[in-house]
Amino acid sequence: SDPELKSLGKAAKSSSYQTFQIPHSTNLLAPVNSRQHGEGTIGILRSKSPTNDQGDDRLHQNDETDESLHNEYDILDEEKEDLLAQANNFQLPFDSDRGFRGTELHFWSYARPHMRAFHASWICYFTSFFVQFSQAPLLPEIQDSLALSKSDIWWTNLWMMLGGVPMRFLLGPLCDKYGARSTMTVVVALAAIPAALTGLVATDLTTLTVMRLLLGAMDSFVPGQYWITCMFVREVGGTAMAITGGLGAVGSGVTQLVTGSVIFPLVRTYLTDGESDMAWRLSLLVPAVVALVVAWYFYVYSDDCPLGNYQQVKKAGLMIERSAMDSFRQGAYNM
DSSP states (O other): OOHHHHHHHHGGGGSSEEEEEEEEESSTTSOGGGOOEEEEEEEEEEOSSOOTTOOHHHHHHHHHHHHHHHHHHHHHHHHHHHHHHGGGGOSSOEEGGGTTEESSOOTTOOOTTHHHHHHHHHHHHHHHHHHHTTTGGGHHHHHHHHTOOHHHHHHHHHHHHHHHHHHHHHHHHHHHHHOHHHHHHHHHHHHHHHHHHHHHHOOSHHHHHHHHHHHHHOOOHHHHHHHHHHHBOHHHHHHHHHHHHHHHHHHHHHHHHHIIIIIHHHHHHHTSTTOHHHHHHHHTHHHHHHHHHHHHHHHHSOOSBTTBOHHHHHHTTSSOOOOHHHHHHHHHHOO
């Protein structure tokens, strides 16, 4: 329905297929009438009339194909209109020229999509830290149980912190490709696996180190901050990122109190009859279950961006598809 596409369509009448430079929006989620066009991408337009040397069969075939394409475009237009119409129900002030991003923060609001994503960001980040550092208050018990030295424990701490470094390089492009909601919730859910397995398979320094390395790799800082940039304009984005980042980091301190001072004593007293070795192993199952519940909830009841999830927005033609590798390559080369 864009005037630019109509003009390009007229130019395609000289042949069945031609390649054109179709400009795309640099503000991918902005409404059509307010887009600022940048560099183009290659698109293929099909003319509605065949060349003179084509027969009646080819003409009939082209007519059927054109009708099919026309119906497909009608469906896409309807999906696009449905997504754009969601803005009428937003409870937060937004800027339609900047991807429908929110222009204010209402901290006590839980409305979708903006404030739901705001709270989802810090709660998921909090949960991730809660799970990652759940082993820390139990390390004295783990050290005695596995007959490890203080130096051994220090090395496991080091490998846990190193695990998050390469993952941050990977999570950024994954957010570009799949969106913050999907990336964040998957990371939180995956953190539950090494957390639970630590109590099940850790029998020596090697297995403990591997589990802590994997646990450290489940770093949710990048998708949490990325999520905020998708939902809020830059005038309030810094404040939003500061609040979500600060609240999320509290999870590492809360787990020291909850896991070490509440969960472990209760498990040892009521489930293991005072046996510490089994108590710390069972205690690590609790943060794992919490992570799975939080990940499921926000995967189902939150959004990647103001207009919905990336898959829907891309399907409706409001966002350009790009691979995670292309995103990483572009970031690596632009130095």
